[in-house]
Amino acid sequence: MEILDILIIGGGPIGLNCALEAQKNNLTYLIIEKGTIVNSLYNYPLYMRFFSTAEKLEIDGIPFISTAPKPGRQEALEYYQGIARQRNINIHLYEKVEKVSKENDIFEIETSKGKYFAKNVVISTGFYDIPNLMNIPGENLPKVKHYYTEPYPYAKQKIVVVGSSNSAVDAALETYRKGAEVTMIIRHSEISESVKYWVKPDIENRIAEGNIKAYFNSTLLEIREHSVIFKDENGKTIEIENDFVLAMTGYLPDFDFLKNSGIELQGECLNPLYNAGTMETNVENLYLAGVVCGGKDTHLWFIENSRIHAEMIVKNILLKQK
Structure with a gap:
């Protein structure tokens, strides 16, 4: 031995x-x-x-x-x-x-x-x-991805990106530039300070000009086959159409x-x-x-x-x- x-x-x-x-x-x-x-x-x-x-x-x-x-x-x-x-x-x-x-x-x-x-x-x-799971209804649907590799599968699709760290920001920017309609749902009040310094202005500018929609202080509540439901910073429950969820939650x-x-x-x-x-x-x-x-x-x-x-x-x- x-x-x-x-x-x-x-x-x-x-x-x-x-x-x-x-x-x-x-x-x-x-x-x-x-x-x-x-x-x-x-x-x-x-x-x-x-x-x-x-x-x-x-x-x-x-x-x-x-x-x-x-x-x-x-x-x-x-x-x-x-x-x-x-x-x-x-x-x-x-x-x-x-x-x-x-x-x-x-x-x-x-x-x-x-x-x-x-x-x-x-x-x-x-x-x-x-993956750090959100533990919400619908998280096990095939449309939900906890790992992101490349933007091409998401061209011309309605994408929800959950999170505001480097992985979430990269996914949002890359899919947006391949023609996806991107919505970010972010628990905090701003993009994470840990995001790479040369990327952070890019995502903030895309959000400011409205090309990427971002809901801050918001929480994803449920994922459905063709939509997602979340609560915004005012406590309002919102449902939007959706094809894929990129859950970049760590x-x-x-x-x-x-x-x-x-x-x-x-x-x-x-x-x-x-x-x-x-x-x-x-x-x-x-x-x-x-x-x-x-x-x-x-x-x-x-x-x-x-x-x-x-x-x-x-x-x-x-x-x-x-």
């Missing part, structure tokens, strides 16, 4: 960074990823551009060369998947981790394809897998998986309990890395500021071996 030094759950940028750090320190490791390499980035909108410049997305000091000031999805896929190839990262793809348990000092990791054993486990699963980590692995979750945001100096959770030798550390506050951690987690984790593992 092989017992790995580290088993890493999640093959995103931070999971890859943990693997690179393990390689440098001659630790045996394996990444298990339920999709492709950097699966979340693969599922991003096709024409998405990062907020950050390329050097802030680099891992392990490997240069990220971009032809644009802000790299896009395809460049990022080439960069991270290229690293996995060039560094011969030990990774199993299209294999889902179903259970993590611990007996004495060894973790047993059960997956959709087998069983593995490791002295240490790193959970680096991000947050992009589970995403959540798999909290059930974290709890079932023994990790304590705290407060309204279900923040996982971990040591900020080592990234070790309340379960000894079980670590967190990347966006998953933020619980429901998925805007707390990014590639840029969580790249350091890999070095922190491996440093702690090596210290315990002495």
Whole structure:
């Protein structure tokens, strides 16, 4: 029975960074990823551009060369998947981790394809897998999309975009420019301050000129086959014709998986309990890395500021071996 030094759950940028750090320190490791390499980035909108410049997305000091000031999805896929190839990262793809348990000092990791054993486990699963549902009637209709990829299916259609973050704004602008009739339903009083600074004036101007209709301080109440019903800022209930709903309401980590692995979750945001100096959770030798550390506050951690987690984790593992 092989017992790995580290088993890493999640093959995103931070999971890859943990693997690179393990390689440098001659630790045996394996990444298990339920999709492709950097699966979340693969599922991003096709024409998405990062907020950050390329050097802030680099891992392990490997240069990220971009032809644009802000790299896009395809460049990022080439960069991270290229690293996995060039560094011969030990990774199993299209294999889902179903259970993590611990007996004495060894973790047993059960997956959709087998069983593995490791002295240490790193959970680096991000947050992009589970939509933050509105829990309203009609949300399960085929016309409702919680993921947006490209605008072409929505040409000449009546679109409702729910939300005001980057994903909602990108969806509204792109579908509008492909001929959709776009209505935004926004819970807050303005477009989110987190929207990319070069995009925010664009959406605000489209709203001001009336090309994109926006209802602020409003709540979607029900989705019907050919319409939606919402409450506006005056408390008035309004029904409008509708073909598609793009519910850009955010995403959540798999909290059930974290709890079932023994990790304590705290407060309204279900923040996982971990040591900020080592990234070790309340379960000894079980670590967190990347966006998953933020619980429901998925805007707390990014590639840029969580790249350091890999070095922190491996440093702690090596210290315990002495």
